[in-house]
Amino acid sequence: MKRPVVVKALGSVAALVLAAGCAPGGASSGSAEERPRTPPSASASVSGTAAAPPAAAGRVTVAGTLTEGLESPWGLAELPGGDLLVSSRDERTVTRIDGRTGAKTPLGEVPGVVPAGEGGLLGLAVRDGWVYAYLTASSDNRIVRMRYGGGAGDRLGPPEPVLTGIPKGFTHNGGRIAFGPDGMLYAGTGDTGLAQDRESLGGKVLRMTPEGKPAPGNPFPGSPVYSYGHRNVQGIAWDADGRLWAAEFGQNTWDELNLVGAGRNYGWPEAEGRAGKEGFTDPVAQWPTSEASPSGIAYARGAIWMAGLRGERLWRIPLSGAERSGEPEAFLEGEYGRLRTVLATGGDRLWLVTSETDTRGTPGPGDDRILRLRAE
Template sequence: MSRPAVVKALWGTAVLILVAGCSSGGTEDRSGTAPPTSSPPSASAPSSASSPASSPASSSVPAGGRATVSGTLTEGLKSPWGLAELPGGDLLVSSRDERTITRVDGRTGAKTSLGEVPGVVPGGEGGLMGLAVRDGWVYAYLTAESDNRIVRMRYGGGDGDRLGAPQPVLTGIPKGVVHNGGRIAFGPDRMLYAGTGETGRTGLAQDRESLGGKILRMTPEGRPAPGNPFAGSVVYSYGHRNVQGIAWDTEGRLWAAEFGQNTWDELNLVEAGKNYGWPEAEGQAGREGFVDPVAQWRTSEASPSGIAYAKGAIWMAGLRGERLWRVPLSGAEQSGNPEAFLTEEYGRLRTVLAGGGGRLWLVTSETDTRGTPGPGDDRILRLEVN
């Protein structure tokens, strides 16, 4: 896999092709589970949410359809995972394996280490993962000795400030070698949401008493949020395999990216109390009682990680797929076929974050033991969407 030594400006609709995963990452996040008990849709007879490989993108570029790399903000990051924006535009980035959080100047890319987060136990797909910022606190989703958990740390945000001691927000999320979830974000309702995985134990996804294989919704202090569908519970939706990206559109709807097993990766529109099928269904199965994804991809094209909403579309970073997907939306449905950008240009893509003015921040993921690191890896790219 080769990548440019200098940043290229790319735009337009990419030709969608099936590619094999890198030799070190061809089984991205798909081990440790049994096959689904229902047969996924056939690629030769795709449904309305078919794989992009069987539904080529239009040759025209609709409004909001161009993604142009305008520069590299910073490089030399090790196993970067979570990304959050501070008031004023600087960024915080977590290192999954190094257990550290780094502040990155949003204009110059200068890096300032804020130190290690105590209690993080990296291993497999676990470690220091998602980040969120709210009201002088930095929230982190991390793997500890006995569980996955969410903590928060005081941070003033000024030069010379350091993170305070971590305070537990929510503990007891199941941990495993694989499928630890890890994405957190504050929604427009000011509640904290978290995407979790079923750790390879498929039954956890359908068990509403377990926090594994779920999307969780809680107050900033970790209590069940008002209006949650199951009384006294932080569980918001269930039947998920490994939620890796969450974002909201301008109408306040929640979207989530999810790893499938061997056939379909998913983009879901998430509603309170709904069952998203795993392990009984993978992809668009049309099964009563389960919610089908809005869009799906062959696993070699995606391994969807972080997502963001900008300019009328969901933007989804792909790990094994090594590309950035754009899914145009109209209401709760696609308004056009998904389009791919940056295919194999920067390797594995872990996190995408919406900034101001249509800007996207995009984090690569070549140093997480499954990539093929090159000079400068890993990096944060600056993209302009218009």
């Protein structure tokens, strides 16, 4: 499928119908990324106890293409000064992208990465002269960090382990990492059948110090586990009030956007989507898996922006405090194929990474690419 590269303003909106859904079941070897699934009869659904009040409609303008010709891009991080680092899941490399011209500078291959299925070199984060990476190794998923000076000709230093022992699988590897407003490092992991086991790092949102120690104030003493009962978290972001949000792949029924709280249980595999079960925290919003299959998320202009893989669209979820302030809206539907990562870079600016070369897309000329967006 050929993807357009011209600058264009797009604002098609998908209306969503309030509904509730629950699909009990155990862990599965399938995933939203790898196999087709049968959506529920409703065309779309957003969870909630009552209809959200109206909110002003959003708009996204594609202001241009920063760079193209990327292979299996996954993680994206911004350097001081505005340049970007992008990881290649399957090539095991990190590339620096000039934030103005889009020029690409290879920084090298990360040792120890073993790509297979949904695993490989995944999320990136930058802090204090370190580049952090979430990767799939031969025995586990892990977080490492590498020194990087950021100057012309600099290369990544050797990886140092930050956290090891995150369960791996052919699917369900999670992989998103980001530093929160509290200075702690957060990570979303895949369940591999262990989402309800609080002794396991699988199916969790993790919170740790930059050195990989359990963060002070975590709900389970001595553990990096911050929340549990997740199926496959690939998107994490904080709103203007410092609240943590996470996007999560469903199995056969509902994908989720969750407001994450310390020690909360998000239900998987006992619940998928809104279940209304005691002891479980329901999602703030949910979608049929055919319309989302969410990966990266970002917060900008009063809303969460969520990239959809199978859904091939960018969702906007307007927020008011800890609640939605209106119905989610869909943009760019089918225009650029699978969407992997969205990164806020200040004000109304977003970066959006496509994911057509990850073996599940239909690459066209120029794929994959990083797009410049303006959000309203």
